[in-house]
Amino acid sequence: MKLLTCPLNGPRNIAEFTYGGEYHPMPDPNITDTRAWAEHVFFHDNAAGVVTEWWCHTASSFWFLAERNTISDEVIRTFEASELFNQRIDFVATNSKEGKL
């Protein structure tokens, strides 16, 4: 059994978790053109090495982040999302042409 340490629930069987994708900051939708937006949505770094990624403890629906080595499958650390998201983001809708499809 492989263990993953949830920042809320402690070490649990990795089968209790759902992988949530690579962490990469969301570009501002108001100033991002369609191409860059497509890259943000579909493209992945898919790095071989240490990556930061989202995980969710399925049973408690708790989302957090992990640093994991994608070659050796070692989890280096797990941490709460508040470490990276420490201020409120307000999205303001604009009619900028570039932001539209």
Next chain:
Amino acid sequence: MPFGLLKYGLSNEYPAKHHFTPSRELKKHYDVVIIGGGGHGAAIAYNLAKYHGITNVAILEKNYLGGGNTARNTAVIRSNYLTESGVKFYSESVKLYNNLSNEFNYNVMMESRGQLTLAHSDAAIRSFRWRAEVNQHLGVRSELIDRQTIAELVPNLNMSEDCRFPIMAGLWHADGATARHDAVAWGYAKGACERGVELHQLTEVEDIQISKGRVTGVKTNRGRIECGAVVQAVAGASSIVAKKAGIPLPIHCYPLQAMVTQPYKPILTPHVSSPQVHVYVHQTSRGEFVIGGGSDPYPLYHTRATLDQRESLSAAALELFPFLAQARMLRQWAGTTDMTPDYSPIMGLSPVENYYLDAGWGTWGFKATPICGVTMAELVATKKVPELIKPFELERFYRFEQINEAGATAASH
């Protein structure tokens, strides 16, 4: 002639013919460099040499011929996909497979044994009916069959109604087949090498040289080479290689595990898969039962085998074939699959001129090998994208025109 045989037997030299290029120095320049010596790379080289007269070609393989995902896949050949682009593409591949041994004059052990996908719910029956209609419309043999026909096709299948997921119907694909995966790579590489293509094993591409938006050469662990064009055919390492050319790809690499039992006498003819219990089973011509399923739950570049997957694959396989409870496992392994967001490959032009992509082969790479060789070689030789692979270009993601291939994996849809 018995004398010839006797002479050969008593000879000290054994003039065995080399199938592949013996190791030699890299040339300074090649017209085409193919990165990746698997089935796809070898097929592209073969078609370039045989049908387009382009023989100044090098296949650069960092390990050995056909030692990556060509060796790790479970050798399923089928074309019962769901999208029009997918069905057309894979059915051409099945046609080429049927004639491959003749094409090579080399036995790839092609066996058309059919493929059966099981429905355990009304929803699955509806989607199978849809798939059968699409398939038949495009000339692929694919039909919905009832329980009685299933029991006749696969007498040892657990048809009990007293289990968690009783079998309700099936999608029967008579064109489904299997072949010796190594022989496919060897056949292509042999045919390519006989026509002047150089296969360089233990040759790793470390960097890709680009000048004014155009690829001009590659740097390998054995020195630099100049080239007119580069094709990357490195399933499982596509993101890593494309990154060297500065090309981002919509790929995540997941391990896909499979295992085989000890050999039994032949008792299972078709390939049987169940999207409900996430497993597929077929018996090889050696008698081993191959058991495979869905990808691992998270991305990884390691090809380790896990106990979790062995447990779930075994449980599912026993649900379908209870007699396998007695079987001993011989081996369990993994391959690295390039999963794309829409379960379709990424083939064709790239943002870099003369740099061609053959990537995103997820769990559908082996069955596409022959058609991939034909179409990619045509692209490299003529610089025009063949109709058959136009829908699979990388640019589709920028236009939000994905090809949702829900028939892509036999075990997880």
